[in-house]
Amino acid sequence: METAYAKYFNTKYEKRGHLLQGVFRAVPVKTDPQLLYLSAYIHRNPRGLPQWKNKELEYPWSSYQDYAKKNRWGELLVPDIVLNQFSTTQSYQDFVETSTAKRQYKDNADLYIE
Numbered sequence: 001m002e003t004a005y006a007k008y009f010n011t012k013y014e015k016r017g018h019l020l021q022g023v024f025r026a027v028p029v030k031t032d033p034q035l036l037y038l039s040a041y042i043h044r045n046p047r048g049l050p051q052w053k054n055k056e057l058e059y060p061w062s063s064y065q066d067y068a069k070k071n072r073w074g075e076l077l078v079p080d081i082v083l084n085q086f087s088t089t090q091s092y093q094d095f096v097e098t099s100t101a102k103r104q105y106k107d108n109a110d111l112y113i114e
Contacts, residue, residue, distance in 0.1 A: 032085060039082045040096045043067065056097070068093040 010016055029035050043064035046052035052059050057068055066072055067079045068089050086092040 036082065036085060036095065039067075043096050057093070064096070068096075 006018065029038060043056060043062060046056045046059040046062060047054070056062065057065055059065075063073075063077060063079070066077055067083060071077055071079065083089060083092055086095065
């Protein structure tokens with residue numbers, strides 16, 4: 001299916017190569033600050049959608065509510081590696097929702113995807 005769709009998309013829009021070529025990149029997570037930044041970065045993604053701006057915690061396709069409130073997934077999701085670095089889940093929520101994540105990112109910019 002992916003190959004057929006990529007061919008269709010490339011033909012229609014006069015593109016070449018992989019459909020997601022150049023958009024995504026894998027980076028090994030080597031430090032706790034990097035892990036925290038990436039977690040906040042992912043959980044902040046809905047901000048880019050007008051209907052979810054400042055409502056990231058309600059976004060149904062994110063695990064953010066499982067980190068900040070109640071884990072709906074049980075053993076399938078183990079947020080402890082992130083949450084154990086904060087005194088409370090509210091502290092994690094504050095980290096995600098404030099510019100703290102951005103400031104820490106700037107200090108370690110060479111470790112991140114952007």
